[in-house]
Amino acid sequence: MVKTLNDDDDSTLGADCDPGIEQDAPLLDLLDAMVDERGRAPAAGVLGVNYRTLALCCDSRQVSRRMRRALVDFRDRGVDGGGETDLADDGSLDEGVAVLRQRVAELEDENAELRKLADDQALQLEELTRRLAALEDGRQSEDADELVDADADDKRGNDQSENAAQDWRPPRRKPGMPGAGVVTLEEQPDEALAFGPATALVAEWRQLRTGGGQVASRVDRAQAAVRRWELEAAMIGEYRLTLPPDTYPLDDGRRADHVRWRRDALAEAQRELRKAKRARLLRRFLTMGMSRK
Structure with missing residues (x-):
């Protein structure tokens, strides 16, 4: 990952600019190509500067020392084979983006497996709940029958003993x-x-x-x-x-x-x-x- 240059003090950006320097024209062309392809925020991330620094350079067409250093470093990486040299090629992918896409695909596969496992467990839980409810209903019926029989026995026993207990x-x-x-x-x-x-x-x-x-x-x-x-x-x-x-x-x-x-x-x-x-x-x-x- 490219480290962001220390450009928090935007009040000095104008003082850092060297307007009219002819050697900056290729750098501005490179910047325009990056912004056209990626947009300002992604281009700032690639160059390692903040958005305000890049936007000021694009709008004023003046290259500050920070922007010049970032653009030259990016251009040199491209020449050495470590950067992006063909910005117009829409089929090229940044290595980091490719890694992220691969990881996203792996996570999607894992999520699919987890969803399948969750669905299977939900079906098993539903079946267990149904069987438990059936057993509970059967048990309640047995308890109700036992309670009726016990109440009948108690009533007969109470009828026989009430007179004796009262007297x-x-x-x-x-x-x-x-x-x-x-x-x-x-x-x-x-x-x-x-x-x-x-x-x-x-x-x-x-x-x-x-x-x-x-x-x-x-x-x-x-x-x-x-x-x-x-x-x-x-x-x-x-x-x-x-x-x-x-x-x-x-x-x-x-x-x-x-x-x-x-x-x-x-x-x-x-x-x-x-x-x-x-x-x-x-x-x-x-x-x-x-x-x-």
Whole structure:
């Protein structure tokens, strides 16, 4: 690349000019030929001067020392074979332009390959999205069927236990039996009498408290948490039992608070269960896609 001469101080251009020097006529002819072929800005770049210097020379027809030096250098390069000697030949290309055109062609080829790869990946992503949506729809249908069956079972179970739960109250404290409706982590004598129809719920709750956190998968842990909060809400609200760490029967005000925060915990556990099921479905889908490849 030709370095631009230091011609930032355009105020001295007029003082640098030597008007009427006869030897400058060939240089002006050379400059006119370059400007006609390339235009002023490209010609200034080739000569290594700024646009204002070249324009002043063209308009005033006076060659400053800077322009004379640039034109002579360009002419000498042409004589030595290092510059452009045939300016009228429209088929000649500057070496730098040829290199740039070759690079542009290479980039176009690379872009074509990248576009093809992007199109292929877009098609694959569209197919994966379609298959995932189909699997999700099927899973939702299964979940809906399971939910309907579970609701029906719960309704039958609730119908059978509502009467007993409404009429039953924990008995008064007796020697050797659990305090009136107070549940402990360890089984106590005479619990069937103390807990009545809630005895089976207490046994299931103890199992979840001791083994619910040991299940392997995220879905199983979430299901165990959902079931635990369901049991605690029912035992406290419907059967009026008291759970650890409380050791004395709850009054009605505290009982309502305990039921409320158990239901809040149940709602959060249900959200976590839905997330875990979606994550499991996605893992299965991705594993299936990778195994087919």
